[in-house]
Amino acid sequence: MNDDVLIIGAGPAGMAAALALDTAGARVRVVEEQPAAGGQVYRAVQRVQRERPEQLPLYGPDYARGLDISRQFDAAGIEISYTTSVWDISVENGVPSIGLLQGDNATIEKPRHIILATGAMERPTPFPGWTLPGVMTVGAAQTLYKESALLPDSPPVIVGTGPLVYLFVKQMLDAGMKPALILDTGPKSVDMSCWGSLLSALSTDFSALYKGWSWLREINQAGIERITGINALKAHGRSSLQSIEYRHNGKTHQVSTDLLLAHDGVIPNNHLTMAAGCEQQWNKLQHYWQPICDDQGLSSQAGISLAGDCAGIKGAEAAQYSGRVVGWQVAAKLGLVDQLRYQQQTIQERKKLKRIAVIRKFLDQHYHPFDEFQTPKENDTTVCRCEQVSVAELREVAAMGCMGPNQAKAFTRCGMGPCMGRLCGNTVSQLFAKYHDKTVSEIGHYRIRPPVRPLTLKQLSNLDLGE
Ligand SMILES: Cc1cc2nc3c(=O)[nH]c(=O)nc-3n(C[C@H](O)[C@H](O)[C@H](O)COP(=O)(O)OP(=O)(O)OC[C@H]3O[C@@H](n4cnc5c(N)ncnc54)[C@H](O)[C@@H]3O)c2cc1C
DSSP states (O other): OOOOOOOOOOSSHHHHHHHHHHTTTOEEEEOOOSSOOTTTTTTTHHHHHOOOOGGGGOHHHHHHHHHHHHHHHHHHTTTTOSSEEEEEEETTTTEEEEEEEEEEEEEEEEESEEEEEEEEEEEOHHHHTTTTTTEEEEEHHHHHHHOOOOOOOOOOOEESSSSSHHHHHHHHHHHHOOSSSSOOOSEEEEEEEGGHHHHHHHHHHHHHHHHHHHHHHHHHTTOOOOOEEEEEEEOOOOSSSEEEEEEEEEEEEEEEOOEEEOOOOOOEEOHHHHHTTOOOOTTTTTTTTEEEEEETTTBTTTTTOGGGGGGOOOOOHHHHHHHHHHHHHHHHHHSSHHHHHHHHHHHHHHHHHHHHHHHHHHHHHOOOOOHHHHSSSOOEEETTTTTTHHHHHHHHHHHHHSSSSSHHHHHHHHHHHHTTTTTTTHHHHHHEEEEEEEEHHHHOOOOOOSSSSSOOHHHHHEEEEEO
């Protein structure tokens, strides 16, 4: 029998949606490409508690909070397919269909409704040398730390901005390690244009901002050198990173290092929403494509709802509340509960989401994406890592009249490698917009076609088409 609801992603949003639907009596199945529930924020939290409990406090109280929901989720008896990914998603005449891949088994499922809860990914940070071994993202370093308790051998240089940078440095400090230097691409102080949203945020939830401020204070007290207002970042090295270069106050500086961690905030992991044909809009403030959906998570495609950060970045707490709201709303939509029950079950969450939106408004205004990473100036900067396409090649085809990312694929193979444009999509759209002096919305985004993840012929031939 087909599932009522198939949920993609077992982060806080997916888990909360599944628990709500399970309580409402739906036949629900969750698909997750990782081997355990938790998502980015609560990655491996139960394993850390089981195998190295003494380390749990080092990751901070927000991480430990993931134990509750992930245990509740595992205990609920909901059908979960781990290490399973999605290779296709579509909607025909309002009926959703999804291609799943587990090992060599490819299947196509037709649930009554799909909830995408695929979370966030780090915004790419293209600059000359960013593909050298020894340059990685802050999020990747944090993933290694959560998954395997691995920290860098020697103090890294960190470049970028955003809460994840400060959280990770705080986690490093708690583990007894300091970065060598922080090149902070964020503003030195709160800009006057953000004062209104800062005041609203402070009066709505002082503790949320105090948490970030206390991390910064601890970083300053630890005596870590933190330089703001840098530009012209480059990474140098023959076969791996040896040094970085940047400009500050009109002077060029060189720093020897074999590890640079870069971060420029997170963006929705909305590849599947694009593949499913959900309408997107360009978020001008945060420079990302965001699927259009109502406040109950219903996308422009009937049969597909969105929960958590994949619908727009709001953070882990909001992801869990939104998952619950979307779960109950889908249950009501499928006729399993009435609207009154939906209203009653989600009253607290909807209130909390409104409060979080006030804090998010300030964070979004304050932490601008770094201009240099959005539209890299240097011709030799690699944009598409999979197919090794540079800024120069994209400018060349733009000069020939190529108007956007989809045409650029045909000329350069940009966005056609294994990641299927997930990483370079935003950069390519922004480069074309800048070159042709158009808005990013006018330029558009990659059309995502199946298979959305590489699929081997063996896997394809194993495809069970049923009847
Ligand atoms: C690298 C990184 C580290 C972060 N660390 C923190 C942190 O320490 N603290 C914090 O507050 N916030 C952190 N964030 C932000 C955080 O991700 C979110 O606010 C929160 O996790 C969002 O919850 P979610 O349920 O929407 O998505 P997620 O928690 O990201 O969960 C999404 C889940 O979907 C799965 N998934 C995605 N695509 C597919 C697919 N095609 N098939 C199957 N499964 C799929 C993923 O494996 C993941 O488990 C981090 C973000 C990133 C990118």
